[in-house]
Amino acid sequence: MAQERDVFVANLGRIYGIYTGGFLGFVIVLAILEQLGVPDRIIGYLFVFLTLAVYAGIGILSRTMRISEYYVAGRRVPAVYNGMATAADWMSAASFIAMAGSLYLLGYDGLAFVLGWTGGYVLVATFIAPYLRKFGAYTVPDFLAARYGGNLARFIGVMILFIVSLVYLMGQLKGTGVIASRLLDIPVNFGIFVGLLGILLCSMLGGMRAVTWTQVAQYIVLIIAYLIPAILMSAEKTGVPFPQLMYSEALARITELEQQFGGPGGYLEGVKPHVTPFTNYDALNFFALILSLMVGTAALPHVIMRFFTTPSVREARASVGWALFFIFLLYFTAPAYAAFAKLEIFENVLGRDISTLEAVRQLPQWVFIFGEYGLVKICGAAASSPEALFQACQGKGVEVLNFANFSINRDVVVIATPEIAGLPYVIAGLVAAGGLAAALSTADGLLLAMANALSHDIYYKMIDPTASTARRLVVARVLLFLVAALAAWLTIIAPAHILAFVAWAFSIAASGLFPALVLGVMWKRCNSAGAIAGMLGGFGVTLFYIIMTRFELMEPWFGVRNISAALFGMPVSFILTYVVSKMTPEPSREMQEFVEQLRIPKGEVLMEDAKRAD
Amino acid sequence: MTEPGRMVEYWVKTRNLLWITMILWVFFSFVIHFFVNALNQITFLGFPLGFYMAAQGSLIAFVLIIFFYAHRQNKIDEEFGVAED
Numbered sequence: 001m002a003q004e005r006d007v008f009v010a011n012l013g014r015i016y017g018i019y020t021g022g023f024l025g026f027v028i029v030l031a032i033l034e035q036l037g038v039p040d041r042i043i044g045y046l047f048v049f050l051t052l053a054v055y056a057g058i059g060i061l062s063r064t065m066r067i068s069e070y071y072v073a074g075r076r077v078p079a080v081y082n083g084m085a086t087a088a089d090w091m092s093a094a095s096f097i098a099m100a101g102s103l104y105l106l107g108y109d110g111l112a113f114v115l116g117w118t119g120g121y122v123l124v125a126t127f128i129a130p131y132l133r134k135f136g137a138y139t140v141p142d143f144l145a146a147r148y149g150g151n152l153a154r155f156i157g158v159m160i161l162f163i164v165s166l167v168y169l170m171g172q173l174k175g176t177g178v179i180a181s182r183l184l185d186i187p188v189n190f191g192i193f194v195g196l197l198g199i200l201l202c203s204m205l206g207g208m209r210a211v212t213w214t215q216v217a218q219y220i221v222l223i224i225a226y227l228i229p230a231i232l233m234s235a236e237k238t239g240v241p242f243p244q245l246m247y248s249e250a251l252a253r254i255t256e257l258e259q260q261f262g263g264p265g266g267y268l269e270g271v272k273p274h275v276t277p278f279t280n281y282d283a284l285n286f287f288a289l290i291l292s293l294m295v296g297t298a299a300l301p302h303v304i305m306r307f308f309t310t311p312s313v314r315e316a317r318a319s320v321g322w323a324l325f326f327i328f329l330l331y332f333t334a335p336a337y338a339a340f341a342k343l344e345i346f347e348n349v350l351g352r353d354i355s356t357l358e359a360v361r362q363l364p365q366w367v368f369i370f371g372e373y374g375l376v377k378i379c380g381a382a383a384s385s386p387e388a389l390f391q392a393c394q395g396k397g398v399e400v401l402n403f404a405n406f407s408i409n410r411d412v413v414v415i416a417t418p419e420i421a422g423l424p425y426v427i428a429g430l431v432a433a434g435g436l437a438a439a440l441s442t443a444d445g446l447l448l449a450m451a452n453a454l455s456h457d458i459y460y461k462m463i464d465p466t467a468s469t470a471r472r473l474v475v476a477r478v479l480l481f482l483v484a485a486l487a488a489w490l491t492i493i494a495p496a497h498i499l500a501f502v503a504w505a506f507s508i509a510a511s512g513l514f515p516a517l518v519l520g521v522m523w524k525r526c527n528s529a530g531a532i533a534g535m536l537g538g539f540g541v542t543l544f545y546i547i548m549t550r551f552e553l554m555e556p557w558f559g560v561r562n563i564s565a566a567l568f569g570m571p572v573s574f575i576l577t578y579v580v581s582k583m584t585p586e587p588s589r590e591m592q593e594f595v596e597q598l599r600i601p602k603g604e605v606l607m608e609d610a611k612r613a614d
Numbered sequence: 615m616t617e618p619g620r621m622v623e624y625w626v627k628t629r630n631l632l633w634i635t636m637i638l639w640v641f642f643s644f645v646i647h648f649f650v651n652a653l654n655q656i657t658f659l660g661f662p663l664g665f666y667m668a669a670q671g672s673l674i675a676f677v678l679i680i681f682f683y684a685h686r687q688n689k690i691d692e693e694f695g696v697a698e699d
Contacts, residue, residue, distance in 0.1 A: 332669065
């Protein structure tokens with residue numbers, strides 16, 4: 001068994017090399033089919049079902065009956081591959097589809113998301129990943145229980161993990177449903193079930209082992225799908241296929257147009273200059289958001305969990321670096337999407353004469369393609385056809401299309417780029433397949449984090465510690481299925497605005513989990529009473545702030561938006577942990593020795609159960 | 615690794631590296647962006663520098679900081695004989 005695995009690990013480069021070549025070949029074949037007149041609908045079906053079939057195939061091939069394979073992929077995932085899997089785990093439908101759109105809308109201020117969702121990995125590398133890997137945890141609550149003496153800390157950990165992960169998972173399921181429905185032309189709720197099927201096939205039989213190798217495959221698809229349209233767009237607009245540098249030209253042109261036409265009476269009147277800071281968020285909110293997102297990243301259980309799978313502490317550290325490198329490839333491209341889309345809109349859509357129906361027909365076609373879905377609104381109505389647009393604008397007496405009368409859904413920026421650059425439909429299909437890969441891979445990780453917390457922490461550790469291996473694996477799979485079904489059901493019945501709650505996950509994780517995890521390693525004097533007070537206090541303050549400001553029961557403190565609630569919750573958690581620890585007896589001699597062992601890479605994993613299972 | 619004195623020294627070195635890493639992290643996460651307006655007066659690779667730092671510069675710095683930290687911490691582990699075999 002072990003030998004078979006090692007052959008697999010030794011051949012990873014070749015396997016994924018062939019896979020990448022195969023995927024590119026598949027895209028080329030579809031491009032040829034499109035030229036031969038195969039309808040778009042068929043291309044869409046091929047994209048969805050062939051990629052889903054490959055992910056499911058990997059999932060089924062990686063099935064396992066061993067506990068340590070199921071929970072931590074046998075701890076044999078090399079740093080670079082764990083980096084790719086982490087990148088796919090991390091980058092969600094929101095990163096792939098919505099982030100470039102946020103940058104389009106917010107300009108410089110939107111870069112708080114780019115910074116916040118990357119810098120947190122420095123904290124993961126220094127405070128979290130190496131130490132939890134040394135401990136040998138299967139789940140994040142496992143560590144809390146071992147360090148803070150038992151099941152109360154474990155239970156609080158599971159509770160926070162669940163709150164953080166469930167809404168996040170619902171967001172991914174919704175994203176999957178929306179993409180699948182557009183590609184397959186089926187209702188969104190049906191699309192959710194197609195996605196759910198893909199997720200379960202990937203994760204159920206092989207647990208972490210299967211999710212790891214599918215996430216690597218999904219990373220390859222999503223990064224190719226994100227980079228190719230941007231490269232082609234850059235080549236088309238600037239002649240150089242390097243969007244990440246060439247969008248400086250687009251920015252310069254945007255600034256020029258803003259200065260020329262942004263004044264009173266100009267068609268860009270009311271526009272906020274793209275590169276000027278603090279026009280949408282004030283400086284306090286900008287930096288509070290960066291802090292909350294970064295610290296939250298470092299405490300999200302489905303991210304931390306990925307670093308339990310490396311062969312050593314040394315590789316866990318390197319793996320964080322690789323993860324951020326692979327994430328960086330997408331995040332430093334997103335602002336280029338935003339800039340090219342903005343330039344297209346400022347040059348070819350806004351400022352155009354729309355006083356006659358003939359003139360309206362001259363507008364770029366993509367406006368109407370996405371207007372039909374209600375994603376582009378002009379003069380207050382969906383720009384579904386030239387006639388509809390003309391009528392709406394005549395009604396308002398608008399003769400020249402201007403900034404104030406134009407609005408675009410933020411998802412469109414990435415999705416419309418192939419149309420804007422005049423690329424064939426196959427590229428649009430590729431983008432959708434990438435978005436699907438991003439949503440599925442994140443959903444896999446979240447689902448596993450939640451189901452494992454239930455099967456390992458609640459069932460095995462708290463309910464039946466004598467359960468046999470076979471029984472534990474059956475329970476793990478049943479719970480995985482139930483959590484998936486629950487999340488899908490909630491996604492379908494939940495009101496749409498629930499999904500905005502995803503952003504709060506970061507503040508909740510930052511104030512509920514981060515201080516207990518960090519102080520558990522860095523401060524030997526930290527004891528259970530302190531950590532439990534800190535977790536509950538930080539979580540409580542953050543939740544209080546979010547609820548009170550969301551329902552307008554109180555004014556925001558210093559005007560801080562509730563997405564950055566960790567600005568208050570996290571310090572409260574740190575202070576409570578410190579003060580309560582100081583007021584209560586110091587941890588036992590054994591516990592202090594345990595922390596010392598945690599701090600050095602040498603030696604076996606510390607978790608009793610993991611030693612036996614290995 | 616049996617001598618307690620060596621252990622203390624190991625942790626001091628590790629903690630110093632943590633402080634250096636944290637200072638770099640704070641600098642590229644927050645401090646440099648305080649000066650965005652001043653930096654935007656400078657052009658770098660065709661970008662206003664303040665914008666560039668938030669869109670790319672700090673991200674590259676984060677990747678390098680992690681590899682720097684991992685490399686230095688591995689060296690410390692080897693020096694004190696607590697690296698994995």
